[in-house]
Amino acid sequence: MRTALFDWLLARKTGGEFILRIEDTDRSRYVPTAVDDLYASLRWLGLDWDEGPDVGGPHAPYVQSERLDLYQAAAAHLIASGNAYECFCTPERLDEMRNRQRELKQPTGYDGRCRSEEGRAEAKREAGADARHVVRFLMPDAGETNVLDLLRGEVSFQNARLDDSVLLKSDGFPTYHLAVAVDDHEMAISHVIRAEEWLPSAPLHKLVFEALGYELPNFVHVSRILGSDRAKLSKRHGAQSVLEYRDQGYLPDAVFNFLGLLGWSLDDKTEVISRDEFVQHFSIERLIKSPAVFDLEKLNWMNGHYLRSLPPEDVTGLLKEWLERPEAAGGLPDQVERPLDFDYTLRLVPLVRERVKLLSEARDMMAFFYLPDGVEPDPTMLLGKAFAGEPRRAADLLSEALVLAEGVEDWTAASLEAAYRALAEQQGVRAGDLFMLIRVATTGRSVAPPLFETMELVGRERCVLRLRLAINLL
């Protein structure tokens, strides 16, 4: 997704087209839902495409499994021009060959048996009646191939070290190497931005393009993203799909910003960059060549930052959608009536947004605002450090607090604070201790937004009720 983001930025910056092509040429790994997840991921991040399977375009179809005739024709053309040959070697033989090479500490690679007429005949005989074949590229034995990478400059490879790679598999499907050459040409691709693991096969691609008489696109091999252990980010190494980040309460803008800064920078100080600014300033020259370690802490910070700086109405909408989900799906307790009141939630946002980094954290922080009745505080928590072993004292104080709650003239944070500060002084108790007692009684939590704003928003009725219940608890 980070690579796609760079692709998208380049397209938007230069007025080009961002084309979505589905590369599904490996039937053994085909997962039907994968494409839907891909769409959902791109959409969530706001990476819209100009051409693709669902929106169509002048180069349809955009799904490789629907373009097989094109690849097969290209393969035939390569054979005819002497740039490729049929290979009848069985997978078993190739496995054995590789194992032997590894054992002997030799470079691995195809030995070229089927390059010759005799070799092919021998392989065919071994394979038996149901002999199937692949098409391999005939790699030159000498010379070197220089690939121009817009980020890294010229990278040169000795052809002798390069393998006769398979271009067309025995099931008639192309490998990536053939398919991209054909499609990049057919679809008039100008820039190929892909991760650096493709760099070693770039010379092959260049030679395939040339053998087919195609013009070469521009290549940019961006660095990888590493896990915190510096190994490649994978399912087992803390990698998550963007959909999982979405489900954990990250904001698309924050993830976009964070990803955009992983391998690219605007200048020496800017961290928070809007989508528009990214588009405006993106350039291949400022991409970074070295791999970047994915720092979840920074993503979390950035998410919190976006939560705090977005317009309150936007945050309210986000929050409301989240809280209204079923309890089992991360929403408020099911007893809370849906839909939530927008204006009430809007009033809570300033108090809550400073205290959460993820949308998913808001539920626990906010539930007591929505719960209709009591909050069932734990008695130990209620007494806290200040009143541990002194339940009578705590109960007395809460009773005084209850009287004030019932009697205070206007139910505002300011007058509540004045009343309770006076009470603390009169009772000879530290204000903070009294406030904590009331906080736990009215919210059920020892960590909550500032007490008096909180009480104002919880309302007199429920505060009175909750104070009463707390007293009974002691």
Place this chain on the structure above:
RNA sequence: GCCCCCAUCGUCUAGGGGACUAGGACGCCACCCUUUCAAGGUGGAGACAGGGGUUCGAAUCCCCUUGGGGGCACCA
């Protein structure tokens, strides 16, 4: 085993011969603010992997070493 890429604070990065006592951000520490928790403010610790060159002058250019990453499939 062979090939390729990369190398500045723990992490993301600025830097493309003199502006560098190497800047910013996350994280960390301290202080301030403070009714809890945050947020915010101020300050601090913290890096040019090593060795050779080139140059009047190297974080910046070249080479070697080391380290890290990737590739060597009828996967992409």
